[in-house]
Amino acid sequence: MPSKLLPEILAKSTVARSKLFSIEALDLRFSNGEQRTYERMKPSGRNAVMMVPVTEQGDLLLIREYAAGTENYELGFPKGLIDPGETPQQAAVRELKEEIGFGARELIALKEVILAPSYFSSRMTLFIAQDLYSEQLDGDEPEPLELVRWPLEQAEELLTHLDFSEARSITALLLALRHLKS
Structure with a gap:
C-alpha cells in the first residue's frame, strides 16, 4: 500500500x-x-464492544431493542461502551450480564472495527462469548430487552431477517461463523 x-x-x-x-x-x-x-x-476516547454469545446447546443469543435511528425494534447482538478503567474483555462480560443475564468465561476477540471512519474514530471490539453462566446486572436500558435464541445451524438465515440489519451485527456474525467453522 x-x-x-x-x-x-x-x-x-x-x-x-x-x-x-x-x-x-x-x-x-x-x-x-x-x-x-x-x-x-468529535472523538470521545471511549470505545465499545459487541459479543456473539454461543450457548452450549448451540444457540446464538441476540437481543431485540428499540433503535431511535430507525424508530423501530432491531435484532442484534449485545453491545455497549467500555467504561473508564475497563478492558474490552471486562466491558464485554459486564454488558452480557446487563443485557442478556449471562456472563462468559471464554471470550475470543474477532476483530476491531470502525463504523464509519470518515466521520467517527471510535472502535468496537467484536467477540465470540462462550462458556456462558447465569448472572444478571442492572443495565441502563429504559425497558427490559427481549432475549432471542437463534439456532447456530440456522445462523446464515439471520442475514435475510428483516430486523437483523445493523452492519456491526452482520459483521460480527460473519466473523464468528468463519471462526467457528475453522
Missing part, C-alpha cells in the same frame, strides 16, 4: 453539540495544496 503524507490540520472547532455528541470541523491542507473542511464526530 503506498504511503501518503497525512493532511495538515490547520484548525479544529466544535460546530454543534448535543447531550450525546459533539460535531467538530477540521480545516485540512493536503499534500497537493488542496484545502478542505471535514466534519466528524
